[in-house]
Amino acid sequence: SKLYGGEASIGFHLPELSSLSYRTDFSTVTGKLANGSYLPFIPANKFHHEISVILPGSKKINKLTCNLSADNVLAQTHPAQFETATGGYTLINAGVSAIITRPKKDITISIAGNNLLNKNYYDHLSRFNDYLIHNIGRNISINLSIPFSLNK
Numbered sequence: 094s095k096l097y098g099g100e101a102s103i104g105f106h107l108p109e110l111s112s113l114s115y116r117t118d119f120s121t122v123t124g125k126l127a128n129g130s131y132l133p134f135i136p137a138n139k140f141h142h143e144i145s146v147i148l149p150g151s152k153k154i155n156k157l158t159c160n161l162s163a164d165n166v167l168a169q170t171h172p173a174q175f176e177t178a179t180g181g182y183t184l185i186n187a188g189v190s191a192i193i194t195r196p197k198k199d200i201t202i203s204i205a206g207n208n209l210l211n212k213n214y215y216d217h218l219s220r221f222n223d224y225l226i227h228n229i230g231r232n233i234s235i236n237l238s239i240p241f242s243l244n245k
Contacts, residue, residue, distance in 0.1 A: 094132060098122030112147045123171075133173035137181070137217050140165040155192045155199065162186045169217040177222065182214035201238040208232060 104116035118141040124132030145160035168181040190203035211231040215222045 094124065094126045096122070096124040096132065112149075113144070115142075115144045117142045131171045131173045133176055134218055135169070135171070135173075137169035137179065138167040140167075150192075150194075153194055155194045157189070157191045159189050160187065166214075166216075172217075179215045179217040179222065182212055184212055184214070185209045198240040198242075200240075201236075203236045204233070205236070206231070206233045 098121050100118065100120045102116060102118045104114065106114045119139070120136075121138045122135050124135045126132060141162065141164050143160060143162040145158060148157040148159070150156050162185075164184045164186070166182055166184075169179045172178050184207065186205070186207045187209060188203060188205035190201065193200040193202065208229065208231050213227045213230070216228050219226075219228055221228075
């Protein structure tokens with residue numbers, strides 16, 4: 094059997110706009126058995142696009158970061174025996190994070206939204222495909238990180 098693939102990434106970070114960056118990643122994997130049939134559980138080809146902005150802070154808020162990303166997953170049209178093909182899909186994600194400056198330790202707070210358009214999709218690697226259960230829909234999460242120390 095043969096398993097081969099690769100990843101490529103391109104990014105832009107202009108000196109004139111040091112707070113703005115853009116990146117696109119692509120990943121692909123192909124797996125075949127000696128008889129020419131495809132290996133099971135091979136992920137579909139995927140593009141990930143992300144743009145992020147780091148805004149200047151103030152005395153209370155240090156480093157405010159905003160990002161917007163899209164995952165474009167292509168159709169997996171080479172399923173193995175006993176697998177079914179899965180269609181392509183695009184997911185839109187966004188997030189904001191800030192570091193709040195405190196006298197002793199900084200606090201980090203962030204909010205992130207994944208699959209913001211609530212797209213129904215099947216990930217080719219999911220074991221729930223056979224039961225016609227879609228992957229997770231819109232997901233909003235809030236994270237608060239407060240460091241503490243046990244030392245006096």
